[in-house]
Amino acid sequence: MRWSRYFLPLLKETPADAQIISHQLMLRAGMIRQSSAGIYSWLPLGLRVLSKVEQIVREEMNAAGAHEVLMPTIQPAELWQESGRSEDYGKEMLRVTDRHERPMLYGPTHEEVVTDIFRRSVKSYRDLPINLYQIQWKFRDEIRPRFGVMRGREFLMKDNYSFDLDFAGALRSYDNMFVAYLKTFRRMGLTAIPMRAESGAIGGNLSHEFQILASTGESEVFFDAAFEEIDFLRDQPDIEELKALYAATDDQHDPEICQVPPERLRTGRGIEVGHIFYFGTKYSRPMGATVMGPDGQEVPVEMGSYGIGVSRLVGALIEAFHDEDGIIWPEPVAPFRVGLINLRVGDAACDDAVDRIAAGLERAGVEVLVDDREENAGAKFATVDLIGLPWQVVVGPRGVRQGVVELKHRSTGERTELSPEAAIVRLAA
Amino acid sequence: MRWSRYFLPLLKETPADAQIISHQLMLRAGMIRQSSAGIYSWLPLGLRVLSKVEQIVREEMNAAGAHEVLMPTIQPAELWQESGRSEDYGKEMLRVTDRHERPMLYGPTHEEVVTDIFRRSVKSYRDLPINLYQIQWKFRDEIRPRFGVMRGREFLMKDNYSFDLDFAGALRSYDNMFVAYLKTFRRMGLTAIPMRAESGAIGGNLSHEFQILASTGESEVFFDAAFEEIDFLRDQPDIEELKALYAATDDQHDPEICQVPPERLRTGRGIEVGHIFYFGTKYSRPMGATVMGPDGQEVPVEMGSYGIGVSRLVGALIEAFHDEDGIIWPEPVAPFRVGLINLRVGDAACDDAVDRIAAGLERAGVEVLVDDREENAGAKFATVDLIGLPWQVVVGPRGVRQGVVELKHRSTGERTELSPEAAIVRLAA
Numbered sequence: 001m002r003w004s005r006y007f008l009p010l011l012k013e014t015p016a017d018a019q020i021i022s023h024q025l026m027l028r029a030g031m032i033r034q035s036s037a038g039i040y041s042w043l044p045l046g047l048r049v050l051s052k053v054e055q056i057v058r059e060e061m062n063a064a065g066a067h068e069v070l071m072p073t074i075q076p077a078e079l080w081q082e083s084g085r086s087e088d089y090g091k092e093m094l095r096v097t098d099r100h101e102r103p104m105l106y107g108p109t110h111e112e113v114v115t116d117i118f119r120r121s122v123k124s125y126r127d128l129p130i131n132l133y134q135i136q137w138k139f140r141d142e143i144r145p146r147f148g149v150m151r152g153r154e155f156l157m158k159d160n161y162s163f164d165l166d167f168a169g170a171l172r173s174y175d176n177m178f179v180a181y182l183k184t185f186r187r188m189g190l191t192a193i194p195m196r197a198e199s200g201a202i203g204g205n206l207s208h209e210f211q212i213l214a215s216t217g218e219s220e221v222f223f224d225a226a227f228e229e230i231d232f233l234r235d236q237p238d239i240e241e242l243k244a245l246y247a248a249t250d251d252q253h254d255p256e257i258c259q260v261p262p263e264r265l266r267t268g269r270g271i272e273v274g275h276i277f278y279f280g281t282k283y284s285r286p287m288g289a290t291v292m293g294p295d296g297q298e299v300p301v302e303m304g305s306y307g308i309g310v311s312r313l314v315g316a317l318i319e320a321f322h323d324e325d326g327i328i329w330p331e332p333v334a335p336f337r338v339g340l341i342n343l344r345v346g347d348a349a350c351d352d353a354v355d356r357i358a359a360g361l362e363r364a365g366v367e368v369l370v371d372d373r374e375e376n377a378g379a380k381f382a383t384v385d386l387i388g389l390p391w392q393v394v395v396g397p398r399g400v401r402q403g404v405v406e407l408k409h410r411s412t413g414e415r416t417e418l419s420p421e422a423a424i425v426r427l428a429a
Numbered sequence: 430m431r432w433s434r435y436f437l438p439l440l441k442e443t444p445a446d447a448q449i450i451s452h453q454l455m456l457r458a459g460m461i462r463q464s465s466a467g468i469y470s471w472l473p474l475g476l477r478v479l480s481k482v483e484q485i486v487r488e489e490m491n492a493a494g495a496h497e498v499l500m501p502t503i504q505p506a507e508l509w510q511e512s513g514r515s516e517d518y519g520k521e522m523l524r525v526t527d528r529h530e531r532p533m534l535y536g537p538t539h540e541e542v543v544t545d546i547f548r549r550s551v552k553s554y555r556d557l558p559i560n561l562y563q564i565q566w567k568f569r570d571e572i573r574p575r576f577g578v579m580r581g582r583e584f585l586m587k588d589n590y591s592f593d594l595d596f597a598g599a600l601r602s603y604d605n606m607f608v609a610y611l612k613t614f615r616r617m618g619l620t621a622i623p624m625r626a627e628s629g630a631i632g633g634n635l636s637h638e639f640q641i642l643a644s645t646g647e648s649e650v651f652f653d654a655a656f657e658e659i660d661f662l663r664d665q666p667d668i669e670e671l672k673a674l675y676a677a678t679d680d681q682h683d684p685e686i687c688q689v690p691p692e693r694l695r696t697g698r699g700i701e702v703g704h705i706f707y708f709g710t711k712y713s714r715p716m717g718a719t720v721m722g723p724d725g726q727e728v729p730v731e732m733g734s735y736g737i738g739v740s741r742l743v744g745a746l747i748e749a750f751h752d753e754d755g756i757i758w759p760e761p762v763a764p765f766r767v768g769l770i771n772l773r774v775g776d777a778a779c780d781d782a783v784d785r786i787a788a789g790l791e792r793a794g795v796e797v798l799v800d801d802r803e804e805n806a807g808a809k810f811a812t813v814d815l816i817g818l819p820w821q822v823v824v825g826p827r828g829v830r831q832g833v834v835e836l837k838h839r840s841t842g843e844r845t846e847l848s849p850e851a852a853i854v855r856l857a858a
Contacts, residue, residue, distance in 0.1 A: 005494065035542060067473040139503065154501045
């Protein structure tokens with residue numbers, strides 16, 4: 001992609017109302033624009049990251065045996081009367097009345113809708129277990145939206161719902177998601193800590209919250225070093241051992257009780273990015289979502305629900321990966337892998353070298369953003385640091401005469417001079 | 430994918446309120462479920478088609494130089510005050526009041542939001558042309574929603590917006606989209622006829638509507654045979670010649686005036702699936718979206734907008750491609766390429782042959798749905814015809830003993846007996 005043909009409107013000044021670093025950097029890097037309080041438009045650079053996060057979540061849900069559906073944003077209020085949850089969300093629920101005066105709402109979550117689909121579709125225990133997920137926009141009318149996409153009103157969630165015949169099955173579904181979440185966050189380069197949690201408005205009696213570590217996190221957490229050490233993408237850790245690993249927020253943590261040896265106890269700051277719930281028959285019973293069991297008896301289905309804040313994760317990733325110069329994207333979610341800087345646009349040798357490197361990278365399937373703006377070198381270096389692409393290739397007149405370009409790794413700052421061909425080979429690997 | 434682990438709830442009966450064939454077939458084939466009037470949940474099979482249609486649209490927009498963004502569903506009503514369009518949509522606009530009593534709305538279209546992004550981001554003609562698109566859910570509170578996803582209230586649109594310095598530039602952008610639309614529909618196996626149209630609520634004075642041909646189409650259309658003959662994916666037809674080709678709805682068509690030779694005049698029934706508009710400064714002028722021109726003067730930017738009904742297209746494709754037995758998906762949008770039928774589940778030889786064929790196809794990247802249900806052969810044949818997968822592979826005990834399976838092409842009905850290995854090779858091609 002050529003910057004000159006791209007839509008990447010940077011902000012020079014940090015907007016005064018952006019209090020946290022991810023919000024500031026997303027605005028400055030032209031990733032988002034506020035539309036109204038807590039509601040954002042995603043510009044091309046931001047949407048690329050959002051789509052990559054979404055795709056990783058999708059792949060891990062598919063790998064875990066969940067099936068993707070898409071439920072509507074606008075739900076009939078009567079379903080919430082049936083579940084008895086109509087008042088639980090209070091003013092955070094965006095209520096809507098349609099032209100025929102029917103009460104509707106913009107879904108803050110979808111337990112009711114999915115239970116309605118289930119009860120109209122599934123009749124027998126033979127069709128269980130079922131796990132349905134969606135990646136869909138939701139709305140919570142926060143009284144004071146802030147922190148950018150970290151706490152927006154319109155936000156993208158992955159939410160899924162498991163249906164099982166009995167508690168043992170429901171627990172297997174819960175454990176399956178527990179592991180899938182650890183894998184999902186690890187694929188984005190994040191360390192996630194699962195912590196026992198309260199169930200809140202979703203209900204139920206078994207729940208874990210997943211916090212990712214970031215120096216700017218909301219709360220202090222204490223955890224067993226194993227969460228950093230286990231390779232969740234390769235190892236198949238025992239689920240009971242995983243769930244037994246120590247993890248506590250600072251108000252829960254008690255050094256007197258904590259049995260983790262001091263050298264194995266880690267501390268950090270956490271940001272909540274996921275939450276899983278087992279709530280049994282809380283929705284299936286009032287809504288009549290039953291299946292015929294093996295003994296011929298109808299029983300309400302056992303359910304759980306599982307959420308990941310997809311748009312929130314984009315902010316959380318920046319909170320976890322940035323420095324004073326800007327964002328440092330982990331490769332799996334970077335909007336482009338390479339920023340290719342032409343230091344002298346209009347110089348035939350530079351232009352030619354840039355064209356060849358860009359073509360070589362694109363042929364190899366490497367996503368590259370070419371900075372072909374007529375800006376000075378300082379501005380270009382600052383920009384590519386700001387937007388945080390993992391690799392920078394700098395093409396200048398002196399280097400081109402010597403047959404070399406400079407390769408810089410954003411995260412380590414390491415610089416290497418090498419031939420354009422060698423740069424292509426290295427980045428295509 | 431194994432049917433026994435999938436979520437594909439077929440309906441035995443055609444719901445009485447489904448009047449048109451695509452609505453009936455989508456419900457029967459377990460693609461969608463109604464949530465409330467004109468509002469649907471997309472089940473796994475339907476969502477696969479929706480995602481494929483969406484991806485084809487995305488690729489063609491990218492190829493045409495448009496950049497993907499994502500604007501929020503909930504818009505501030507004040508933007509519509511600025512554009513002067515607040516009353517134009519009347520009761521079709523879903524109006525919402527948030528907890529702070531701010532008037533908002535669920536966007537039926539996004540001209541105002543995108544113009545707001547533009548005016549806050551772009552200042553100079555040097556940054557033009559710009560073409561931004563999104564694929565986003567919209568809401569129109571139809572008084573009498575019907576025809577399933579063909580005329581839903583919550584629906585998925587691809588909408589994009591072009592920004593140019595002057596009329597000549599805007600016309601180039603318009604023409605660029607004109608051709609991109611013909612390519613997009615052709616990639617789905619559809620013949621689309623562009624017709625001069627009224628601008629309606631979008632405004633402006635140049636507009637084309639794209640109708641695809643289907644025997645069940647809403648209105649009769651007359652058109653030059655060239656629309657069927659040109660290979661829009663390979664040829665680069667002259668845009669002026671394209672736009673001059675004859676196309677008229679029955680109320681416009683006048684045999685006295687039509688200059689197409691009778692042997693070149695085609696007739697068919699059409700379904701509107703796209704609409705493009707040039708409207709100049711209708712939004713940029715009242716909203717102050719100006720750029721500095723080459724002469725140093727500020728001028729309002731010239732705009733156009735372009736829509737494709739993505740969820741509507743899923744219904745329109747079925748209207749175009751079905752027979753009395755069910756859907757006949759064109760390969761590029763089929764939810765799975767192959768339906769693999771095990772006629773005797775539990776028979777070791779059949780199970781083994783099915784496993785080997787499924788594994789071979791999946792290794793080759795072919796999407797396959799394995800019917801491993803305990804149903805009789807008739808039910809399985811009827812189902813795979815109903816859901817319309819392009820190819821069927823039938824594995825039965827007699828064939829397995831002879832080392833053959835049956836390959837059936839859904840669209841032609843042609844059947845071939847061949848070895849499992851040959852079937853894999855043929856379907857992987």
